[in-house]
Amino acid sequence: MIWNPDYETLPGEDLKRLQDERLGTLVDMLYRRVKFFRSKMDAAGVKLGEVRGIGDLARLPFTTKDELRSGYPFNLLAVDLREIVEIHTSSGTTGKPVVDAYTAGDLDTWAEAMARTLSAGGATRHDIVQNAYGYGLFTGGLGVHYGARRIGATVLPISGGNTKRQVELLRDFGTTILTCTPSYALYLAEALREEGLSPRDMGLRAGFFGAEPWSDTMRAEIQAKLGLAAYDIYGLTEIIGPGVAFECERQEGLHVNEDLFYPEIVDPATGRVLPDGQKGELVITTLTKQGTPILRYRTRDITYLDRSPCPCGRTTVRMHRLLGRTDDMLIVRGVNVFPSQIEEVILGIEGVEPHYQIIVDRRNQLDSLEVQVEMTEALFSDEIRDLERTEKLIESRLYGTLNIHSRVKLVEPKTIARSEGKAKRILDKRQI
Amino acid sequence: MSVKQVSIFLENSKGRLAEVTRILAREGIDLRALSLADTSDFGVLRIIVEDPDRCLAVLKDNDYVARVSEVVAVEVEDRPGGMSRILDVLDEAGLNVEYLYAFVAKAGKNAVVICKIDERERALSVLEAKGIRTISSEDLEST
Structure with missing residues (x-):
């Protein structure tokens, strides 16, 4: 269901005109009211009045996470603090947190963005939404809360954790919609199974999962175990929280609320804007935010944009589900290589298990890329020729995806270090 | 066998x-x-x-x-031409040997050759038909 057809199905030309207008207003406001942005625009030689629309966006400077941190706590506010009605922050685990300060108008925008998100997955005022995202400074809990309120659904603000209680509410209240991180959804599914509850005993029909990367395999598992349709949602505190982009019933990419948040894809190394369909770093400009608006924010998330029409009727651009982070990106022989691309190839080969390691080295000024893959029962043969064929097969598939040559080396099982949580897949031995 | x-x-x-x-x-x-x-x-x-x-x-x-x-094991007489005869038989039948290696059986004076051949069953019958003795796991125990 489309919550706001006026905006979500706006014909391309009208959408562009709206974005042009909004960008002009934004740049004007940032230049006049925020010293940080004024200095940056001055340094980039951008004069007020020169930015007339999206076509001029590439001339404007980027904003990085470090810059947002350096503005802690209130240096990036574009309005007086009296206008701010709510503040959220990023976790701050890697330094000073990023502050997102909302005016009443911003909260209204947020509720709108999340109402569109939940409606796209079929949520209506008849639903009971069990919101297991954390409430607090983290944006997940309240973002979903405002959106669910906006569409008139019943919200159970249970917040994260307390699995026993989650199970009770799911069962006793007849929850129809679950919102949480995808990994928690699987954890909850396990808890339900232990209580002897099957999807048929519950009324769940949709789930909105985000705040961490997940895969189609994980989606299939969540859908089967919880008996619901699982939708991917995307957002980040620096921009607004959840509500930046969401999947429709097709589950084929996330529609960006681009009348509110303008997306670009750039080459993470050079900052050059890339054409639609090419993978790169997602950059977002907030078109209507009042409290802490941002120009060309470098999200460090890797994806690509798809402007082909979606059968759902929305005219907004779609972004592919996240493919990785620029923090993990390698540049090998001048080519951007994302570990997620290598993983995709490796896991696509029958008999291969997800135990591999990527080793980058440099000899005689030339980069080398080696991918070690653990031998499995299914891959093994007593004939050398078969094993060499397996290596060549993986090498040629990798070449097809990366466009650079790599050397695949089969190694003995359990020789690649297993680590708790995030596996250390990359070994960059280059001394640059 | x-x-x-x-x-x-x-x-x-x-x-x-x-x-x-x-x-x-x-x-x-x-x-x-x-x-x-x-x-x-x-x-x-x-x-x-x-x-x-x-x-x-x-x-x-x-x-x-x-x-x-499963691999084919053949007893080979310890004299010039012993190995060659076996390979000729396989070659005539159009059978391809992926790899082979030999060892000397415990007591006997004969060598045992282990061959990996794709069409194992056919190889066995071709060799038997030419009077070349193939060995089973049990034979190996007693050699």
Whole structure:
């Protein structure tokens, strides 16, 4: 269901005109009211009045996470603090947190963005939404809360954790919609199974999962175990929280609320804007935010944009589900290589298990890329020729995806270090 | 008739072969025959042992990738032309030998040649028809 057809199905030309207008207003406001942005625009030689629309966006400077941190706590506010009605922050685990300060108008925008998100997955005022995202400074809990309120659904603000209680509410209240991180959804599914509850005993029909990367395999598992349709949602505190982009019933990419948040894809190394369909770093400009608006924010998330029409009727651009982070990106022989691309190839080969390691080295000024893959029962043969064929097969598939040559080396099982949580897949031995 | 061979995946690095033979020795597994084929990256160790199933279990317990497969074992007379005759027979029948290795049976003066041939059943009947004796796992025990 489309919550706001006026905006979500706006014909391309009208959408562009709206974005042009909004960008002009934004740049004007940032230049006049925020010293940080004024200095940056001055340094980039951008004069007020020169930015007339999206076509001029590439001339404007980027904003990085470090810059947002350096503005802690209130240096990036574009309005007086009296206008701010709510503040959220990023976790701050890697330094000073990023502050997102909302005016009443911003909260209204947020509720709108999340109402569109939940409606796209079929949520209506008849639903009971069990919101297991954390409430607090983290944006997940309240973002979903405002959106669910906006569409008139019943919200159970249970917040994260307390699995026993989650199970009770799911069962006793007849929850129809679950919102949480995808990994928690699987954890909850396990808890339900232990209580002897099957999807048929519950009324769940949709789930909105985000705040961490997940895969189609994980989606299939969540859908089967919880008996619901699982939708991917995307957002980040620096921009607004959840509500930046969401999947429709097709589950084929996330529609960006681009009348509110303008997306670009750039080459993470050079900052050059890339054409639609090419993978790169997602950059977002907030078109209507009042409290802490941002120009060309470098999200460090890797994806690509798809402007082909979606059968759902929305005219907004779609972004592919996240493919990785620029923090993990390698540049090998001048080519951007994302570990997620290598993983995709490796896991696509029958008999291969997800135990591999990527080793980058440099000899005689030339980069080398080696991918070690653990031998499995299914891959093994007593004939050398078969094993060499397996290596060549993986090498040629990798070449097809990366466009650079790599050397695949089969190694003995359990020789690649297993680590708790995030596996250390990359070994960059280059001394640059 | 054919015999069971155990093949093991090994990385081509220092000490890997020594480690697997040490494990087999500790378990009291006697290697009747052994062959190692390798590339610069990895090797495949092929062995003939008395109890291939137990050998496989021991290897798996120690995290090796290994498997048991059936190979053709032929007794070859220890005289000039003994080997050549066998290969001629296989060649005439259009059978391709993937790999082979030989060892001398315990008591006898004859050598035993282990051959990996894709069409194993046909190879066995071709050899039998020409009066060349193939050996079973049981024969191997008593040789």
